[in-house]
Amino acid sequence: MMDQSWFEMADIRRRKFASTAWIPLRASNPICKEGKWGHLGSKEEFFGSGTLAVPVDLKDKALTLGWMDIGISRDHCAWMDGWRYVPADIFEYDNGEQIGIPLVLVQHLTSAEHPVWHLHQDFVIALELMRNGDHWVCPNEGYTEVARLHRHPDGRPFKLEAKAEFLLDYLCARNMGLVVTAYWNRQETIEDTTHIKWDENPKHEVIKDARWEGQVYEIHEGGKPFGAEAAVFHVSRIDVDSGDDVPTFDFPTDDVIKSKSWSYKYTGRKLFVVEGKYWHDEWIAPGKYSPRIRRDEIPSLIFFITDLAGTRESKETLIKESRWLWFRADAMNTLTGYRGGHLKWYTQDTGSISCSPNDDVHFGVNSIGLINVYAKDIALLPDWQQRIWAGFNVTPEGGVSKELFSSQMEAIPAETVAPEVRLIEALLHMDEIFHNRRGQTLLRQHPERQDIQRQIHRFRSIDRKGLFALAKDIARLTADSVDIEALQKITVPPKGENWGTLKSLEKVIATVSTPDLARSVLTPLVGAYELRLADAHLPGSKLNEAMKLAGINGLVSFLEQGKTLISNCADAILEIASLLENLSDCSNSEAKNG
Numbered sequence: 038m039m040d041q042s043w044f045e046m047a048d049i050r051r052r053k054f055a056s057t058a059w060i061p062l063r064a065s066n067p068i069c070k071e072g073k074w075g076h077l078g079s080k081e082e083f084f085g086s087g088t089l090a091v092p093v094d095l096k097d098k099a100l101t102l103g104w105m106d107i108g109i110s111r112d113h114c115a116w117m118d119g120w121r122y123v124p125a126d127i128f129e130y131d132n133g134e135q136i137g138i139p140l141v142l143v144q145h146l147t148s149a150e151h152p153v154w155h156l157h158q159d160f161v162i163a164l165e166l167m168r169n170g171d172h173w174v175c176p177n178e179g180y181t182e183v184a185r186l187h188r189h190p191d192g193r194p195f196k197l198e199a200k201a202e203f204l205l206d207y208l209c210a211r212n213m214g215l216v217v218t219a220y221w222n223r224q225e226t227i228e229d230t231t232h233i234k235w236d237e238n239p240k241h242e243v244i245k246d247a248r249w250e251g252q253v254y255e256i257h258e259g260g261k262p263f264g265a266e267a268a269v270f271h272v273s274r275i276d277v278d279s280g281d282d283v284p285t286f287d288f289p290t291d292d293v294i295k296s297k298s299w300s301y302k303y304t305g306r307k308l309f310v311v312e313g314k315y316w317h318d319e320w321i322a323p324g325k326y327s328p329r330i331r332r333d334e335i336p337s338l339i340f341f342i343t344d345l346a347g348t349r350e351s352k353e354t355l356i357k358e359s360r361w362l363w364f365r366a367d368a369m370n371t372l373t374g375y376r377g378g379h380l381k382w383y384t385q386d387t388g389s390i391s392c393s394p395n396d397d398v399h400f401g402v403n404s405i406g407l408i409n410v411y412a413k414d415i416a417l418l419p420d421w422q423q424r425i426w427a428g429f430n431v432t433p434e435g436g437v438s439k440e441l442f443s444s445q446m447e448a449i450p451a452e453t454v455a456p457e458v459r460l461i462e463a464l465l466h467m468d469e470i471f472h473n474r475r476g477q478t479l480l481r482q483h484p485e486r487q488d489i490q491r492q493i494h495r496f497r498s499i500d501r502k503g504l505f506a507l508a509k510d511i512a513r514l515t516a517d518s519v520d521i522e523a524l525q526k527i528t529v530p531p532k533g534e535n536w537g538t539l540k541s542l543e544k545v546i547a548t549v550s551t552p553d554l555a556r557s558v559l560t561p562l563v564g565a566y567e568l569r570l571a572d573a574h575l576p577g578s579k580l581n582e583a584m585k586l587a588g589i590n591g592l593v594s595f596l597e598q599g600k601t602l603i604s605n606c607a608d609a610i611l612e613i614a615s616l617l618e619n620l621s622d623c624s625n626s627e628a629k630n631g
Contacts, residue, residue, distance in 0.1 A: 038225070038227055038229075038232070039080070039223075039225050039311075040232060041232060041233050041234060041235075043223060043313075044223055044224075044225075044233075044251055044311055044312065044313030045249070045251065045313060046221060046223065046249065046313055046315050049221055049315060050244075050247070050249070050315065050317075053319065054217050054219075054319050054321060055319065055321045055322070057201065058200065058201055058202075059185075059198040059199065059200060059201065060088075060198060060199055060201050060204055060215070060217070060321065061086045061088075061196055061197070061198045061217075061219075062086075062088045062140045062141045062156075062184075062197050062198060062199055063086060063087055063088065063109070063139075063141040063143070063154065063196070063197050064084055064085055064086040064109075064195065064196040064197075064198075064219075065085050065109045065195055065196075066083065066084045066085065066187075066195045066196050067081065067082070067083050067195075068082040068083060068084055069081065069082045070082075072226070074226070074260055075226060075256060075258065075259045075260025075261075075308075075310075076226060076258060076259070076260075076308075077226055077227070077228060077258070077308060078226065078227075079225070079226040080224070080225045080226075081222070081223070081224050081225075082221075082222070082223045083220075083221065083222040083223075084219070084220070084221050085108060085109045085219065085220045085221075086108075086109075086217060086218065086219040086220070087104070087107040087108040087109055087111060087139075087217075087218050087219075088107065088139065088140060088141070088215055088216060088217050088218070089102065089107045089128055089136075089137040089138070089139055089215070089216045090137050090138050090139070090140055090208065090211070090213045090214075090215055091136055091137035091213055091214055091215070091216055092136075092137070092211075092212060092213055093212050093213060093214055093322075093323065095136055095137070096214055096320060098130055098136060099136060099137065099214070099216045099320070100216065100246075100318065100320060102130075102216060102218070102318075103218050103316070103318055104218045104219075104220050104316050104318075106218075107128070107139070107216065107218055108218050108220060112143055112145060113125045113126070113139060113142040113143050113144070114144075114145075118133065121133070125142055126138050126139065126142055126157060137213070137216070138157065138159075139157070140156065140157045140160055140199070140215075141154055141155065141156060141157070141197050142154075142155045142157065143155075151191075151192050151193045151194065152193070152194065153194075154186060154194045154197050156173060156184055156186075156197065160184075160199075160207055161173060163207055163210065163330050164183060164203055164206070164207060164329060164330065165177055165329075166183055166184070167180075171185060171186040171187075171188065172184070172185050172186075173185070175203070176376075176377060176393075176394070177393060177395070177419075178393070178419070178421050179375040179376065179377065179378075179392055179393055179421065179422075180375070180376040180377060181200075181421075182200065183199065183200050183203045184197065184198065184199045184200065184203075185197070185198060202324075203329070204321075205321075205323060205324030206324055206326075206327045206328065206329045206330060207327075207330060208321070208322075208323035208324060209323040209324040209325065209326060209327040209330075209331065209333075210327040210329075210330035210331045211323075212323065213323060214320055214321055214322050214323055215320070215321040216318070216319075216320060216321075217318070217319045217320075217321060218316075218317075218318045218319075219316070219317045219318075219319075220314070220315070220316050220317075221313075221314070221315040221317075222312070222313070222314050222315075223312070223313045224310055224311065224312040224313070225310070225311050226256070226308055226309070226310050227308065227309055227311060228306075228307075228308055228309065229309075230253050230309045230311060233253055233311055235251055235253070238252060238253055239251060239252035240252070246317065246318045246319060247315065247316060247317040247318070248315075248316050249313065249314065249315045249316075250313070250314045250315075251311075251312070251313050251314075252311075252312050252314075253309055253310070253311050253312075254309070254310055254312075255307060255308070255309055256307075256308050256309070256310055257303045257304060257305035257306070257307065257308070258305040258306045258307075258308050259303075259305050261303035261305070262303070263303075263307055264302070264303075265302070265303055266300050266301065266302050266303070267300060267301055267302075267303070268298065268299075268300045269298060269299055269300065269301075270296065270297075270298045271296060271297050271298065272294060272295070272296045273294070273295050273296070274286065274289055274293055274294060274295075275293055275294070275295050276289075276293035328420070335420075337351035337352045337353060337420070337423075338351075339351060339352070339420060339423045339424055339427050340427070341355065341362050341412070341415065341426075341427060341430045342362075342363075342430050342431065342432050342433075343355070343360065343362065343412070343433075344433065345432060345433060347432060351416075352415075352416035352417075352423065355412040355413060355415065355416035356413050356416040356417065358412070358413075359411075359412075359413070360411075360412045361409045361410065361411055361412060361433075361437050361441075362409070362410055362411075362412050362415055362426075362430060363403075363407045363408070363409060363430070363431050363432070363433045363434065363435075364407065364408040364409075364410065364426060364429040364430055364431065365407065365408070365429045365431055366402070366406055366407065366408055366496050366499055366596050367429065367496070367499045368408060368425075368426065368428075368429035369390055369408065369494070369496035370496055370497065370499070371392075371425060371428075371429070372390050372391065372392040372425065373390070373392070373491075374392075375392035375393065377391075377392070377393050377394045378390075378391055378392040378393070379391055379394070379491070380491070380494055380496075381397075382454075382455035382457055382458050383399075383444075383450070383455075384440050384444075384450060384451040384452075384453045384454070384455065385440065385451065385453035385454060385455050385456070386401055386402040386438055386439075386440045386441070386451075386453070386455075387399065387400065387401045387402075387438065387440045387441050387444060387450075387451070388400060388455065392422060392425060393419075393422065396418055396419070396422060398410050398411075398414045398415065398418070399411065399414065399441070399444075399445070400438075400441070401437070401438025401439075401440055401441025401442070401444075402438055402495075402596075403435045403436055403437060403438040403439075403441075404435045404436060404438075404439075405434060405435035405594070406435075406594050406596040406597065407431065407434060407435055408429075409437050409438045409441050410426075411445060439451075440453070456495075456600060456603040456604035456607050457493060457494050457495070457603055459604070459607040459608075459611075460493060460511075460603050460606055460607040460610070461490055461493075463607045463610035463611045463614065464480065464514060464515075464610055466610075466611065466614050467479065467480075467610050467611075467613055467614035467617065468480045470614050470617050470618055471523075471617055471620075474617065474618070474620040474621070474622055474623065475523065475526075475527075475620065475623045476623045477520070477523050478520065478523075479519060479520055479523060479524075479617075480514075480518045480519060480520065481518050481519075481520050483513065483514070483517070483518050486514070486518075489510050489513055489514055490514070492510050493507065493510050493511060493514070493603065494599075494603075495507075495596055495597075495599040495600040495603060496596070496599075497510075497599060498595045498596055498598055498599025498600075498602070499595055499596065500595055501571075501595065503595065503599070504568070504595055504598055504599055504602070505568055505569065505571040507599050507602060507603075508565045508566075508568035508569045508571070508587070508602060509568075509569040511562075511565045511602065511603070511606055512562075512565050512566045512569045515562050515565065515566075515606065515610070516537070516538050516539050516562060516565075516566045517538070519538040519539070519541070519542060521536075521537075521538050521541050524538070524541040524542055524544075524545050525541055527545050527548065527620070528541070528544040528545050528547075528548060530544075539559055539562060539563055539566060542559065542613070543555045543556060543559050545617075545620070546558065546559070546613065546616050546617070548620075549616055549617070549619035549620055550616050550619075554616075555616075558609055558612045558613055558616065559609065559613070560586050560588075560609070561586070561587055561588055561602075561605040561606050561608070561609040562606060562609055562610075563586050564583050564584070564585070564586030564587025564588065564589070564602075564605075565587055565602060565606055567579070567582070567583035567586060567587075568580075568583045568584070568587060568602075570583075571583065587601075587602050587605060587606075588601060588602075588605040589601050589602055589605075
């Protein structure tokens with residue numbers, strides 16, 4: 038049994054929509070429903086809201102509207118006022134005066150279909166949103182969620198809410214505010230009301246822009262008003278012959294009508310319904326700025342360390358001078374982790390990075406593994422991206438990346454190739470050579486191949502766990518992808534021996550080289566394969582052996598270890614490809630056998 042304070046809703050009365058991160062544009066939400074209404078122990082709680090976007094200069098008129106005007110009882114449809122057409126997204130105040138627009142429009146179809154809730158298209162287009170199921174996301178801001186529709190398990194919508202930051206931007210651009218009208222209801226069916234101490238029934242409280250009502254009323258079990266009577270009237274016609282093929286009849290008169298009536302009292306034990314109701318209207322003012330739609334310039338609150346003294350500067354000064362910023366390497370994993378984020382290599386230690394498809398920045402890796410980016414490039418990014426970069430900003434150390442400096446200041450790009458690029462190109466080259474010689478591919482197409490390739494970069498290796506994860510993905514593209522049946526058509530294992538993919542590849546290479554050379558060229562791939570098992574807690578001696586096979590110096594930084602692993606595997610695959618060119622041509626072999 039709920040206490041009196043639950044019905045008085047003190048927790049709800051303290052809330053203001055203007056201070057919430059998500060604002061309900063429309064809601065019809067039965068928060069809880071326990072038991073059967075009218076029976077002992079039943080409990081219900083409901084929240085509903087409706088909204089209207091209104092020009093700021095019409096605020097006073099808008100605040101005369103309430104729950105019955107723009108709440109959930111109002112549907113949206115186009116209609117005719119005489120010969121004047123009124124669109125579905127227009128709210129008229131009085132005598133045809135258009136006062137605002139609903140940002141959610143409800144469309145009713147047949148009784149067999151759930152109502153359809155539409156987010157206003159102008160809101161969607163102005164903020165450059167994309168619908169993804171019941172979510173609207175902003176691709177230009179890392180696909181962040183801006184609006185979302187909630188449904189019951191059966192598919193009925195019950196709440197559509199918008200992220201306040203984006204909503205206020207939209208309202209600012211249109212010089213509009215948002216009128217929110219909301220209603221809460223809490224009720225419970227009980228048999229003893231001695232804990233309810235209201236001094237009047239019903240009890241009313243009116244405060245600014247809100248009112249509350251508490252009430253206790255008696256019912257018979259089942260929900261009928263206690264002590265009430267019902268009257269029944271039964272009326273029928275006596276002048277219609279059901280045997281006629283085509284019955285016809287006129288408007289009835291008293292002489293062709295038969296009627297009777299009776300009444301009865303409701304019965305059942307006496308119960309009580311305790312109910313609290315709360316109505317609240319609120320004006321949400323537009324934001325101060327509209328950086329997204331109106332492209333307002335706003336003072337920056339994002340600062341970056343620019344020198345050894347720890348001086349912090351914002352885009353206002355960074356955009357004016359030529360200098361670089363320094364960042365931790367794990368920034369790259371965070372940036373590429375955003376939907377639409379990507380990493381591209383230009384040279385061995387430079388490339389472009391982005392967390393959004395249209396905002397690449399040129400970066401370089403310096404001598405100690407820190408990331409350098411030209412400060413102006415960071416300052417020109419949208420604020421949301423600057424906030425991400427700022428989280429990884431560090432004091433300058435290790436100088437500027439030599440290759441980045443050479444490209445940006447001396448206009449002489451380095452003629453080097455990143456091991457990440459060499460690895461992917463080497464795999465394609467090896468597969469092409471095998472196909473040319475044997476008429477079939479060596480590497481089976483992994484269903485996640487493209488995703489795995491994007492994940493193979495040195496920045497995965499920011500710690501030991503990351504190095505092992507990198508090795509695992511390299512193994513997935515090499516040892517795990519090799520078509521063992523294609524290899525064992527060339528060299529068949531002796532009876533009783535079971536060769537894995539790398540052993541089978543070694544035996545095939547040994548047919549066109551020496552066994553020692555075949556074993557040697559495969560060593561880095563074997564090392565990568567062994568390192569993938571490190572997550573299963575390899576003993577120290579086994580781990581050291583795997584590092585040695587992969588050609589990794591465990592005393593250098595993890596970033597350098599990851600780079601070395603990728604580079605050594607790329608070199609190995611290129612050498613394997615060169616040896617596979619010496620395989621006999623499959624078509625010539627078949628001709629001889631024929």
